[in-house]
Amino acid sequence: MSKADADRYKYKKASDLPSNHNDVIHQLSIHSRQGHNKFWSESVLPFMLTFTCPFFVRSIVFISDHCHGSIGEFFTRILFDQSMTLKQILEQFFYFQWHWPSAIIIISFLMYAIMMTMILPGKEYTGPITDTGHVPIYRDNGFTYYFVSLGLFALLTLVLKMNHLSPTYIYDHWEEFLSTVSTFAFILCFFVMLKGKYMPSTNDHRSSSNWITDFYRGVELYPRIFDVDIKLITNCRYGMLSWALLSAIFCMKTFELHGYTDSALVTCLLTLIYLTKFFWWESGYMKTMDIIVDRAGFYLCWGCLVWVSGLYTLPSYFLVTHPIELGPVLTTTILALGLLSIYINYDCDRQKIDVRASNGQCKVWGKPSHIIRAKYVLLNGKQSESILLASGYWGLSRHFHYIPELALAFLWSCPCGFKFILPYIYFIFLSILLMHRAHRDDQKCRLKYGKAWDRYCQLVRWKVWPGIY
Numbered sequence: 001m002s003k004a005d006a007d008r009y010k011y012k013k014a015s016d017l018p019s020n021h022n023d024v025i026h027q028l029s030i031h032s033r034q035g036h037n038k039f040w041s042e043s044v045l046p047f048m049l050t051f052t053c054p055f056f057v058r059s060i061v062f063i064s065d066h067c068h069g070s071i072g073e074f075f076t077r078i079l080f081d082q083s084m085t086l087k088q089i090l091e092q093f094f095y096f097q098w099h100w101p102s103a104i105i106i107i108s109f110l111m112y113a114i115m116m117t118m119i120l121p122g123k124e125y126t127g128p129i130t131d132t133g134h135v136p137i138y139r140d141n142g143f144t145y146y147f148v149s150l151g152l153f154a155l156l157t158l159v160l161k162m163n164h165l166s167p168t169y170i171y172d173h174w175e176e177f178l179s180t181v182s183t184f185a186f187i188l189c190f191f192v193m194l195k196g197k198y199m200p201s202t203n204d205h206r207s208s209s210n211w212i213t214d215f216y217r218g219v220e221l222y223p224r225i226f227d228v229d230i231k232l233i234t235n236c237r238y239g240m241l242s243w244a245l246l247s248a249i250f251c252m253k254t255f256e257l258h259g260y261t262d263s264a265l266v267t268c269l270l271t272l273i274y275l276t277k278f279f280w281w282e283s284g285y286m287k288t289m290d291i292i293v294d295r296a297g298f299y300l301c302w303g304c305l306v307w308v309s310g311l312y313t314l315p316s317y318f319l320v321t322h323p324i325e326l327g328p329v330l331t332t333t334i335l336a337l338g339l340l341s342i343y344i345n346y347d348c349d350r351q352k353i354d355v356r357a358s359n360g361q362c363k364v365w366g367k368p369s370h371i372i373r374a375k376y377v378l379l380n381g382k383q384s385e386s387i388l389l390a391s392g393y394w395g396l397s398r399h400f401h402y403i404p405e406l407a408l409a410f411l412w413s414c415p416c417g418f419k420f421i422l423p424y425i426y427f428i429f430l431s432i433l434l435m436h437r438a439h440r441d442d443q444k445c446r447l448k449y450g451k452a453w454d455r456y457c458q459l460v461r462w463k464v465w466p467g468i469y
């Protein structure tokens with residue numbers, strides 16, 4: 001969208017907004033909750049998740065470190081084992097801890113992410129126009145950021161090694177590190193909520209009288225502090241980079257303890273390649289549901305800072321204490337299938353972007369694309385139009401790209417073997433998240449495009465799995 005186009009949609013001042021603008025944003029952002037019991041979805045669920053998620057992440061690490069990876073042993077110990085101290089049990093529930101060395105690493109890393117995001121060069125691009133007519137502007141420097149950061153990390157590792165130190169310090173203090181990052185993320189989410197309530201950056205904010213809902217779901221869609229986009233920092237520049245670096249650190253630790261281990265290497269390589277793909281496509285991510293629908297709150301920000309660090313890295317973490325020798329045949333097969341999954345996932349996202357960028361004038365799988373021109377109305381009453389692709393992957397099912405995403409999650413977990421369920425927790429979580437997300441996205445698109453979306457659904461019947469779901 002050109003700047004001129006963007007201006008055409010922009011409201012000049014808040015008073016130009018229709019009086020019901022909050023309701024309509026509300027409608028879009030809580031689409032998944034229509035018809036549900038409001039008390040349950042607005043209060044009970046956010047409250048439960050806010051308190052159980054930190055406990056969950058903490059317990060996973062505890063199971064891996066102290067219960068030989070066995071969930072059964074964890075419950076037996078919590079319930080019946082006299083040797084488990086009260087302090088250990090309470091630590092599972094009371095998650096707020098502050099370990100200064102970890103805090104210094106976390107805050108320095110965050111400062112680094114903000115600084116590099118501000119100074120690295122890149123072309124300006126815009127995110128989709130919001131219901132209130134705001135057009136977010138970003139700088140496309142994610143890919144440079146990722147590679148510069150990996151380079152600096154390699155350099156830092158070298159310097160540390162020369163001084164008989166190692167970044168695997170983070171692994172050695174993982175429980176304290178995760179607790180500290182969680183405490184830090186809680187504080188950050190609280191400030192982001194207050195900022196949204198009292199000093200919102202744009203008109204795209206929704207506040208309620210229920211502080212628990214506001215804390216969990218967030219208030220603002222595009223919060224910025226000194227022009228630094230908070231969601232870009234938490235989700236991409238901190239969240240995704242920390243995922244890559246932690247996987248590398250856990251792999252290094254496995255090598256330190258057990259020598260070269262192919263299972264750790266394959267898991268780490270697939271994660272790093274997947275995240276390279278992520279940063280290559282970062283500007284595409286800035287147009288997805290996480291950014292245009294979900295607001296900056298506990299779900300997104302705490303999620304990207306803590307849930308990603310603790311849960312998404314679990315296969316690499318688990319391999320440090322449970323290394324497996326795969327052998328060359330299995331290693332190559334897993335690597336090859338993983339690369340194929342990353343490619344298909346990327347190709348799906350690319351098809352959608354290409355068809356929109358070329359206004360439907362491109363070929364998909366060698367044939368002219370089959371498209372639906374879908375009109376929708378902005379809050380200012382102006383009409384806009386978008387393209388829905390109904391061929392290629394997007395003709396197989398409405399979220400076909402979730403299949404390679406899941407396949408990949410399985411592939412980088414299976415080097416952990418099949419004796420324990422623990423390293424598959426990310427895969428299980430992702431399966432639930434993506435099926436729910438497909439459902440949410442359908443609701444969002446039906447609300448946005450109406451009949452055009454129904455036409456697309458008639459053409460492409462399946463949500464995710466062709467012939468099944």
Ligand SMILES: NC(=O)C1=CN([C@@H]2O[C@H](COP(=O)(O)OP(=O)(O)OC[C@H]3O[C@@H](n4cnc5c(N)ncnc54)[C@H](OP(=O)(O)O)[C@@H]3O)[C@@H](O)[C@H]2O)C=CC1
Pocket residue numbers: 288289290345349352386387388389390394398399401402405430433434437441444445448
């Ligand atoms: N590892 C993880 O934790 C997760 C990874 N992912 C990955 O992130 C990536 C993005 O996924 P996700 O955020 O779910 O969003 P999608 O890429 O599925 O984007 C959904 C949006 O695309 C547009 N759209 C829908 N159907 C069509 C169509 N037929 N033609 C053109 N545009 C269409 C709609 O937006 P519009 O309003 O623009 O029309 C819709 O809201 C994927 O690769 C996914 O696998 C996703 C979730 C979790």
Ligand SMILES: CC(C)CCC[C@@H](C)[C@H]1CC[C@H]2C3=CC=C4C[C@@H](O)CC[C@]4(C)[C@H]3CC[C@]12C
Pocket residue numbers: 049053235278285290298299300302303304307308
């Ligand atoms: C209960 C909550 C604490 C759960 C928090 C979930 C979030 C951390 C995740 C929800 C959606 C996730 C993502 C969506 C799309 C992505 C693109 C992909 O290519 C890389 C991963 C990711 C950014 C991913 C990151 C975690 C979520 C935001």
